[in-house]
Amino acid sequence: MLSTLIRDYLIQNAKVDPALFERPDLQMADLALDSLGLVEMLFEIEDRCGFQIEDPMRFREMAFADMVAAIEADIRAHHGGQMPDLTGMGLTTGEA
Amino acid sequence: MNKVLVTGLGMITPLGPDRDSTFAAALAARSAIRPAPADICAGLPNLLTASIDTDPLTHLDRQHAGLDRATLLALVAADEAMAQAGLRDAIPDPARFGAYAGVGFAGAHTLDAMYSRYFSALHNADKTGRNATVMHPLSVPRMMANAPAAALSMRHGLRGTTNTYAVACASSAVALGEAARAIAHGYLDAVLVVGTESMLTAGCMVAWNALRVMARPDASDPAASCKPFSSERNGFVLGEGAGALVLESEAHAQRRNAPAALAELAGYGSSSDAHHLTAPSVDGQVAAMREALAQAGLAPEDIHYLNAHGTATDAGDVIEAQSIRAVFGDATSRLPVSSTKAVHGHLIGAGGAVEFSLAILAMRQGSIPPTANLHHPDPRCDLDHVALTARTGARLTAVMSNSFAFGGSNASLIAKQVAA
Numbered sequence: 001m002l003s004t005l006i007r008d009y010l011i012q013n014a015k016v017d018p019a020l021f022e023r024p025d026l027q028m029a030d031l032a033l034d035s036l037g038l039v040e041m042l043f044e045i046e047d048r049c050g051f052q053i054e055d056p057m058r059f060r061e062m063a064f065a066d067m068v069a070a071i072e073a074d075i076r077a078h079h080g081g082q083m084p085d086l087t088g089m090g091l092t093t094g095e096a
Numbered sequence: 097m098n099k100v101l102v103t104g105l106g107m108i109t110p111l112g113p114d115r116d117s118t119f120a121a122a123l124a125a126r127s128a129i130r131p132a133p134a135d136i137c138a139g140l141p142n143l144l145t146a147s148i149d150t151d152p153l154t155h156l157d158r159q160h161a162g163l164d165r166a167t168l169l170a171l172v173a174a175d176e177a178m179a180q181a182g183l184r185d186a187i188p189d190p191a192r193f194g195a196y197a198g199v200g201f202a203g204a205h206t207l208d209a210m211y212s213r214y215f216s217a218l219h220n221a222d223k224t225g226r227n228a229t230v231m232h233p234l235s236v237p238r239m240m241a242n243a244p245a246a247a248l249s250m251r252h253g254l255r256g257t258t259n260t261y262a263v264a265c266a267s268s269a270v271a272l273g274e275a276a277r278a279i280a281h282g283y284l285d286a287v288l289v290v291g292t293e294s295m296l297t298a299g300c301m302v303a304w305n306a307l308r309v310m311a312r313p314d315a316s317d318p319a320a321s322c323k324p325f326s327s328e329r330n331g332f333v334l335g336e337g338a339g340a341l342v343l344e345s346e347a348h349a350q351r352r353n354a355p356a357a358l359a360e361l362a363g364y365g366s367s368s369d370a371h372h373l374t375a376p377s378v379d380g381q382v383a384a385m386r387e388a389l390a391q392a393g394l395a396p397e398d399i400h401y402l403n404a405h406g407t408a409t410d411a412g413d414v415i416e417a418q419s420i421r422a423v424f425g426d427a428t429s430r431l432p433v434s435s436t437k438a439v440h441g442h443l444i445g446a447g448g449a450v451e452f453s454l455a456i457l458a459m460r461q462g463s464i465p466p467t468a469n470l471h472h473p474d475p476r477c478d479l480d481h482v483a484l485t486a487r488t489g490a491r492l493t494a495v496m497s498n499s500f501a502f503g504g505s506n507a508s509l510i511a512k513q514v515a516a
Contacts, residue, residue: 015159036233036234039233040232040233040234042233043230043232043233046230047230047232050217050224050225050226050227050230051226051227051230052227052229052230
């Protein structure tokens, strides 16, 4: 779910090649996002979850799957261990 | 001094989504003034606006979504101007090509949305558990005053100077004049100049309303509410829009085999009143018009049309009429004057660029757009009004456009015919 949401955002808004996401060991570095591109991507999540994700630069050294897992852990920590349905949430969805 | 030519014009205004539709509506006195949409009225009754119906994004790439509306409008107008100038595909010498913008406010939509989002999230935090401080990371670069100039430079690959002039209602007239000076004195070969404004938001409307300068709706026809130079005037109507002009030196245009120039930007005058925050002054306006005439090497009788600032406030119209008479003397009775604000509203930062463009198109077609709704000229504004309907079949060799701003800044521009 979360993984799909991030992937779709990156393909549609950051013009990332969809084929990259077929690699099981995809690294964040492979996406060639600059620091602003990374925080724009995180805003897509933050806007839905209502909190700011700490220390965004840690993700630059991670595998894509590990980043998704770390963000999911953050979201669960803010929602009493639950994972909310993120589709349709957010204050500015579609405007980013 | 290099001769400065206008080789491209572009507009997106309440009158139309492009240059020709805007000029056609101005000529026909087809007003775009309407009762303001409910979502920006903030509970105020009787509010009027002149807004753009077309979504500017339909003319642009998806990657521009999220930019402030003022920036989007600037990009749309600039695309049209650059296309007319034959500069959409290749810029001959990018380091010598600048991007100048004139804005009153620029990021109004972004700022309004940010505050609205922040305070609403803060207000509802107990219910939603959301942290109010989550904000889009590009909020700052989207709302900054130089966002339009930056976007123009990036979209067209312009690597010369990018300047932004914030001179309220004179912003883009000043941007045009300063760009022309930079070219005349050889600092740049060409400049894409854009005036842009979009502040039709609830936050901005309540602020403007508090100034008590906004027109009340005409009882029989709201579209006819703005009445410059009329004894029935009662204020202006806020609009939104953008106007873009490609300026380049004659030598640059020749080197690149540019399409035929539309006009020469022949004169620019600027002055400050040093007098009052909002009240206009004859001395300052006279100084700007005289300086523009002197730079163009023209006598008052050489100007064949004046697009007036003409905001339809009592002080503004009467002072401008006095200033025109002081500058033009006996020639005043033979100088056609109109204010197109009656139909497109007050475009603030975009006003100078749009109105100077309308004056150039009038000169090229020999057709002068009228002052709409001028059934009863104020006797204190004793001018040769082009009232209600266009004056056609005129031979116009030079035209002037005035822009006078809150803060006491005055700018006057002159365009001349270019020999074919």
